[in-house]
Amino acid sequence: MHIAVLDESKCHSKKCNHECQSYCPPVRSGIGTITFPEETVYPLITEDLCIGCGICVNRCPFGAIKIITVPDELNKDIVHQYGENSFRIYSIPVPSKGITAILGPNGMGKTTTMNILSGVLIPNFGDYDNGGSKEKVLKKYSNSILGDYFQNVYDKTKKVVLKSQFVDQIPKVVKGTIGSILKNADEFGMADDIIAELSLENSLNKDVKSASGGELQKLAVGMALIKDGDILLVDEVSSYLDISERIRVASILTKLAEKGKTIFVVEHDLAILDWISDQIHLVYGSPGAYGVIVQQKSPNKAINQFLDGYMKEENIRIRKEKIVFETRASTRKIISPELVHWSEIDADLGDFKLKVMPGKMEIGTVTGILGRNALGKSTFVKILAGVMTPNSGSYEPKLKVAYKPQYISTDFEGTCEDLLFKTLKERMSDNFVKNELFRPLGIDPLMESEVSSLSGGELQKLSIAMTLAQDADLYLLDEPSANLDSSTRMEVAKIIKRTMENRKKTGMVVDHDIYFIDIISDELMIFLGQSGVQGIARGPMPMREGMNTFLKEVNITFRRDHNSGRPRINKPGSSMHREQVSTGEYYYS
Ligand code: SF4
Ligand code: SF4
Structure with a gap:
């Protein structure tokens, strides 16, 4: 077929x-x-x-x-098709006890699936001419768990709540402060508890227009929780949150699942996905063309197969190469020439103060930056990029810097090709740019598209390509994993690392996805302190020291999966967690 x-x-x-x-x-x-x-x-x-x-x-x-x-037999599993030569999705997740996750690349129908499960989209089972109907859905799934599920959704016996992935759209649809928005929606008197659980107390007077991405994400989660639904569909919960906040939200969802709520999540941070899920449906297919939701597997098996790039039961390869993690911290001494060093740097931003301890970076390396939100990571990146001047301290020598900001503007009027040409000029036709950046990042098919029409993931890839394609000494990338699916994150990590090594450049990457930081970094810089009040930055330091310093601060430990060596978050208070805390080995256990 x-x-x-x-x-x-x-x-x-x-x-x-x-x-x-x-x-x-x-x-x-x-x-x-x-x-x-x-x-x-x-x-x-x-x-x-x-x-x-x-x-x-x-x-x-x-x-x-x-x-x-595709195999002919797939046709019997078709759930929805948008039109004759349009995207289609095969199979659907089965509601189960606990938290059911969906893991796969963007553009393969995860959002379509969430819309079907929420009752917003009635599946047509491939009959796009006549459309779908609730009766046909109930008949198709009669005498099954899915039949009972859709019956409850359609007749509203069970209340469905959807947490959208597009949290940056919130200021366009609601007005007011975070506190007033939550209070206005508080039908069941739950606002105070939810505010406390999400640690939103200090953000209540913040107008949504000036709220950070993390505050908007927590507001979106709060708005979903406050509706007290029976079925919760959570589309990407970790974007813009630091690792402690990710675990905080994951814990809230876990507790709700224990109380009997049915929860589906789509999530790209594999460490969080592993921690939160009771079962995972992997998705494969071709972006924008079709997606197949495979039968659910245990989280450990699903994530290991995802990293291996091969689904054994289905005999389907989803990626050519395996993704592997170092089980031991690299003891390799960095002996490259120095690119830049800085003295103690102080920046006073009124309510917030940042102190950066002296440090240096070498050519051909990538320094990962870890720290909770609002500790000055982006401020330090802006100082090195020359966008901001500190009150005291400096770095030497002056550098040519390419900078990818955390929030990417879509204001440009024109196509991706116009934007790339405006920024890169003749470098557009450089072989390295074409073969090592545009091709693996999938930029070529976007060339004719208007920048304003790009999805969050496409915009992120365009911005990464545009930054790495510039001629610079230092490449600063602020949250490059945001809006990217798990596979693309790993691919982007390899591209950034390869660019620095092969072209003898230096990279600095701020991110909250610990797998991404693990794969990309040669050294770590750690931001400690009190969020929104004072940040202290130390490093770069070796990986083991950096991971231990950061994870001790947030009280999170990782054990290793026996089969894959993949880091897995320990449950707080578990014997494994206590043992690792006592030995001081938070990551390379
Ligand atoms: S752009 Fe032209 S060649 Fe390509 S699909 Fe459309 S009609 Fe066919
Ligand atoms: S539609 Fe395309 S793939 Fe199909 S037969 Fe014609 S040229 Fe070949």
Whole structure:
């Protein structure tokens, strides 16, 4: 069976010669595999008449077509298809006791699945002409757990609450302070408890327009909790939160699951996903074309298979290379020439003060920066980038810096190609930029797209590519993993590391995803102190010292998975946690 998917945002049929149609072998033999119906400007590909040669894919000048061959038997599992040459999803997660997670790349239907589970989208089982109906759904799943689930959702016997992933959109849809928004929604008198649980006390008077990403995320979680639903659908809960806050929110969800709530989560931070889930559905497919939700597995098995890139039971490879973690801290001495050193630096920002202890970075290395939110990590990055001047202290020598900010603006009017050309000029055609950055980061297919139309993940990849493509001595990347799925995070980590090593450059990366920081870093810089009041930065220091310093501060320990060597968060208070705290080995146990 051949799946044909047309990305209408990329199809510019008035700017091409309809190469898809003119080169299609069946069309050349008089068969109407690709036609241009009168009512639309887009080509229509009849999948039953397609031989899967892929010529249209290669001939389309805008990369608008995907043709994928999948097993015929998949068709019996189709749950929803948006249109004739459109995205489709196969299978659906089964509601289970505890927290059920969905893990897979972006663009493979996780949000579609959440919308179906919430009752917002009625699945059509591939019958996009006639559409779906609640009756058909209940008939299809009759006498099954899914049947009972949808019956409860559709007749509102169970209340469904959805926590959206798009927390940065909150200021566009609600007005007021964080406190007033929560109080106004407080139908069941739960606001005070939720504010305390989320540690939002100091943010209550903050207007949403000036709230940080972390505050918006906690507000979104608070708004979901305050509705006191029976079924909670949580789409990405860790974005913008530091690791302590991630665990705080994960603990709240775990307690709700223990009270009998049905909870589904989509999450890309693998350490948190491992900690929070009772079962995981892996997802595979092709972004924007199709997604298959596979049967649930235990969290350990699912994450290990995800990292291996191979699902044994399904005999399906989802990635060429394994993702591996160092089980021991590197004892390699960094002997590269020094790039930059700094004296003690002080920055006084009114209510907040930052002190950075003297440090240095070497050429060809990546320094990971770890610390809770609001301890001055971005401030230090801005000082090195020359965007901000400290009250005292300095760094030597002056550097050419490429800087990727934490929040990426979509204000640019024009296409990705326009933006890249404006920033990079002739470097756009540099072989390294084309082959080592644009291709692996998937930038080429985005070239014709308007910057304002990009998804959060696409915007992040564009921004990373644009930063790494610049000619600089030091590359500062503030939260490059935000909005990226787990696979892309690991790929981005490798690209950043490779760029620094091969091009003899130096990188500094602020991030909260501990797996990402582990993979990317040669050394660590740690920010300690009191959030929003005073930050003290130390390092760079070796990985073991850095992990122990940071994790001691947040009282989190990691054990190692026996099979994969992957770090796993210990339950607070567990014997393993207590033992590791007593030996001072918080990460490389
Ligand atoms: S799919 Fe490509 S070749 Fe076909 S009409 Fe659209 S832009 Fe032109
Ligand atoms: S894959 Fe080949 S047969 Fe199918 S639509 Fe494209 S060109 Fe035609």
